[in-house]
Amino acid sequence: MRVLTARDDTLLVELDDLDQAVALYESLTTDPVRGVGVPVPGARTLLVPFRPSAITAGDLAAELRSRPLERRATSAARTVEIRVRYDGADLAEAAELLGWSADELVRRHTGAAWTVGFVGFAPGFAYLTSDDPELVVPRRASPRTRVPAGSVALAGPYSGIYPRESPGGWQLVGRTDAPVWDVTRERPALMLPGDQVRFVAVQEKVRLRETAETAGPAVPGVGHGSGGVEVVGAGVQALVQDLGRPGSEGAGVSASGALDRPSLRAANRAAGNPSGTAAIESVGGLRLRARGPQVLAVTGAAGDIVVRPGARTEPAAAPGTTTPARPDRRPLPGEPFALDDGDELRLAPSARGVRAYVAVRGGIDVLPVLGSRATDVLAGLGPDPLGPGDLLPVGVPGRGVPAAGGAPPSGDLPAPGEVTELSIVLGPRDDWFDAATLARLTGQDWLVTPRSNRIGLRLDGDPLTRVPDRRGAELPSEGCVTGAIQVPPDGLPVLFLADHPLTGGYPVIGAVVADHVPLAGQLPAGARVRLTIQNHPGGTP
Incomplete structure (x- = not known):
């Protein structure tokens, strides 16, 4: 277990695999720690928010290291059955990539035991892993701009169901009318971490749902x-x-x-x-x-x-006067x-x-x-x-x-052309960058571009580069905080704001401290940002 800083009030726990991440998630949800918020599982991580006034980073890290990393018994897990019509646009191509027939792919997909590892990307989008080690399919080389709600898809070792219409690069193998996301239910997400899932092939037509039916009242x-x-x-x-x-x-x-x-x-x-x-x-x-x-x-x-x-109707004025x-x-x-x-x-x-x-x-x-x-x-x-x-x-x-x-x-408040200073803490993936790049992160003024919105601020400047052995590497999806500074392949940072995706796959080099996040939300296009490193106030995790 590695415990990393994700923000001054959030830790990222790195574990060996998804099973350990779900085990720690289950431990914290069944036996919560005072001052700790809702954890966010990733592919092999757990994002753990906390109140520094209630517990320090060091004390929380020690508590996390003491927790057992064994999953609950499968018999105690909830099982969800998903009926699928296997007629997806990528079914034949995905089968060919695996060296199987389409029928064999369907047989293996329905025969595997699937487990919800974590939920991210969109509300209710569950990342499912199986007990079939050969069921691994690469993403599409060119993502689609529109994937209909209800699409059943594969990517890497995962299977998932798109809760609402959205862009996506996964291989589409079928369709389901299962209501995987419905805000009118007490439990809006049909699948949550730790749930068991079984896919069942059906022949009848499946009507793909529109976004409005899954996202609630417009x-x-x-x-x-x-x-x-x-x-x-x-x-x-x-x-x-x-x-x-x-x-x-x-x-x-x-x-x-x-x-x-x-x-x-x-x-x-x-x-x-x-x-x-x-x-x-x-x-x-x-x-x-x-x-x-x-x-x-x-x-x-x-x-x-x-x-x-x-x-407004006024009382009549006296003769010879005006109102x-x-x-x-x-x-x-x-x-x-x-x-x-x-x-x-x-x-x-x-x-x-x-x-x-x-x-x-x-x-x-x-x-x-x-x-x-x-x-x-x-x-x-x-x-x-x-x-x-x-x-x-x-x-x-x-x-x-x-x-x-x-x-x-x-x-x-900040103005275009002026420099605003934001305090940050490094991590959790600052080790993907060398000392010269970290100096470039804090040694220049970043320009806020007009492509910024409530999801994040897109910054322009001298790009950040990964260390050689991390170039081209993929980071398994992990939770991200508001204020996280994510570095995509082009090296130009994106500073996440309130409507950011819950999980992401690009390395986060640092995060704006919680007290400065509101100021980040007021940065207009044309403003310049100077990032300064603040030592973690709660001790080293």
Whole structure:
């Protein structure tokens, strides 16, 4: 067992194989450690988040090393049966690669005993391993841009089922209508680590499901009735966000949620809400209209905040006099303000930062998915991005939550052309790079490119190179934290943000410390980033 640093509040445990990874996962889920979050299994690793205030990295590493690495008895494992029509586009090619007939491939696939090793890539996508050592097929040389939901596929020693339509490079051998991911169930993922799976060949037609049937309601709770706040213009992007859905990582779901959580909390405090209440995350140009009286607050990357009065019936003026028009108002960031029915809020893009947060007293009351109202753009969970005409219902304000104004000034946010310093910890795969490359990581200013989004920041600069014996090597999929700095083959880092994939196969050279992740989420295109190494505060794992 090797225990590596993945972030200042996360360890990555490297084990001999998948069985040991699942055994440690089972140990931590059946006998949890105080202060430790939901672990994320990988092909031969376990990502273990923890609260440094509850347990140090060193003490947690010692506890992990003391855990048994033996799987639970197979008889105690849950068995899932998957009915498959074996007519996949790659069935013949995959069989030829193995030197078998298509019938032989089907016979071996259905005859093998499959086990869920880990869940990643997409919510509910289970990586299955078998007891047939010869059932190993290379990925496709050219990935497809569209793989339908329900496709049964092979890649390397794994088999898997695509829960929703997505790109993919696995060999497609069949189809199933098994509901492998359904957010309306108590257990949304049909298969979880440690489950046993048996494939059964069927001849009847299988209807491949559309994404909307597996990902839940497209826009839960958004309508066109009366009461709430109406989206007049969404600007570049407007999403419903809260503090995310932690605790679902075992099903392949990242926490997601607001990129700048301190600003979300500050907006809610100013509006008189509990700090994790759902609000709107806006990237420039948002326009809202009040349907009924509302109280709002804006924080984060807010440019000019303008309240434009709506049309209102006024008492008749005395003869010879006029009723003066109500003037526009310009509330300050972090301070609550009222909108009357029909009034409009207009947010100008900010010169600093990227994302503003608009809280409404009572909160945005769309339907929660897996306990959260957050939109995860990669996983397709939560409400769709907001558009003109969407009416967002507002909840009933809670009692005893006083409004508390004041928010971090937007002047502290990064701007294009300026250099922002982010603290990082090295690991878990810094040993894939030599000392000169590590010096290049921290010795230059990285440019944030326009291809950045909620999934990650794409950085441009002098590329990073792997040590010679790691060039061209593949890293088995392993869990990644928000803030992880992944290095793809071109050497240009990707800094993962809230909607990143839960597992990845490129080496992570380091990770932004937890306290600096919100600042990373406010970096605009054109900003420059200087990465500085921070010693691990909780001791060496």
